[in-house]
Amino acid sequence: MDLQKFSQLSETEWRVEAFDGMRVPGIIFATEELIRQMDQKVFEQLVNVACLPGIVKGSYAMPDAHWGYGFPIGGVAAFDPDRGGVVSAGGVGFDISCGVRSLRTGLRVEDVQLAKARLADVLFRRIPAGVGSTGRVHLEAFEVDAMLCGGAQWAVERGYGVRQDLERIEERGCMKGAKPMVVSNHAKNRQRDEMGTLGSGNHYLEVQSVVKVFDEEAASALGIQEGEVVISIHCGSRGLGHQIGTEFLKDMAIAAADSGIDLPDRELACAPIHSEIGERYLGAMRAAINCALANRQILTHLLRQAMQEVFPGAELTLIYDVSHNTCKVEEHPVNGRSLRLYVHRKGATRAFGPGHPDLPEALRTIGQPVLIGGTMGTASYILIGTKDSEKHSFSSSCHGAGRRMSRHQALKNWQGRQLVDDLAKRGILVRSPSYRGVAEEAPGAYKDVSAVVDAADRAGLSRKVARLEPLITIKG
């Protein structure tokens, strides 16, 4: 990225003042090395978002930002409904409420090493993954609506998990304001056979070892220790969310002109929050958040069953569940006043600091866990929200490594089978239905996740708690 238009405010904060149609400045949190690696399109998209009606304070990009559609991935923007603020389907993304959850296993790395190959095979057999896979849970029409209203709470009531899980999920597992009646039949049909499926692309289930604890107090509060094994799941709202994104992107693109919104590009499709289509999207998007929460909850149930097969008696406890493609209504201080804003996080994680009232009691003194997924061959991280992230980025942090190379280029650079063999030699077992899929997701196609996390830590967006490294990866 060309840095000419930016002024550097600190080692990790870069600001472009508002010009032309921008209503607010654009701000990127990254080291110089990371920002120089970013595509110029990130700059264009950051600027375009800053032009949207009702945007407050700034258009933000996290250290893992990369070229998305409409909004950059790694983008954060908050809109004030009382100042013509908008909601954008492209600002949330197709995979609504895609996110990560991590669970403690109570097992030591050496225990898992003894049964690693068997565990990999059992997980691959029991966790539906990849294109064309179907879930073990098939929903009738009336059940789809109940799931869309209840999210993970619905799943727990159906026997998928335990009530204690809900305390460790954003919104306590159920997003309020969901409106299943505004979700199309197409979207519901697309989901019926996809409950409890991982999906494909960058989605995964990973068995990880805790290799380094940076913050003993926070780690202790989260119940994690070096040498222990955790398991993380990365996936989203599957076909239902994709279909809702598809439909509203078109509806908003067509309706924008009627709302008096002059879009510099159709991909910025949005609608006033106070409009029929805006409210309809919010109802559908919240239903999709519940779908994602229910999906991860069912996957957790399947994971627990799989673990019983290999490690009878193992108890998996949810550390936390974050969603990183959302629009949520939150209170934030702006110019000394508390405003109720619609905060879009597209490829960005909410990172409430200590004391935030929305955090469960057990986490209120330390802040919200921020779960950062890496790649098959690199580390993942657990971080914690800070007080500072409120003033920096509406309490938001990064969400992953972020791609640095297209799938197209990755396919030219790597062969899937070779990658699987190479990772196995390093002690990482990969199970996937597609070698091509593995090549497209090659660790080298991503930025250095440690550099991204260090930048987020140094910028004060969130604070490092622990570093995890992969033992087994189930790829979709």
Add this chain to the structure above:
Amino acid sequence: MNRWAHFPHEADVGIRGVGASKQEAFEQAAMALAAVVTDPQRIAPLEEVTITCSAPDDELLLVDWLNALIYEMATRKMLFARFEVRLGGGRLNAKAWGEKVDVARHEPAVEPKGACYTELTVKQDATGAWIAQCVVDV
């Protein structure tokens, strides 16, 4: 003249169809979509599916066409590799031929989530060839 291609996008995949007519460019764009998932030559055109859609302009119609295919792929668990498109009056009438996903044979790499408006174009180039392209979220 008829061909398809993928073009780079940092997170997702750009798909492009090129044809002597707009219809053919739409057909080739569908081939490019199929190739996001697997090598189209591995897909047998055994089963026929009819697709219709309408939109106020060619670009929105292209996105609708691709999204209709994505929907059929997702709900029927099918992959498609042969297409016949007719356009007129803001409407698209098409037939797509394909088969059920066979994971062992197709090794499907990634599932398209939706076609979006990034790099969206339907136009004729200087040589008269029609180009239909956009980015697909995967």
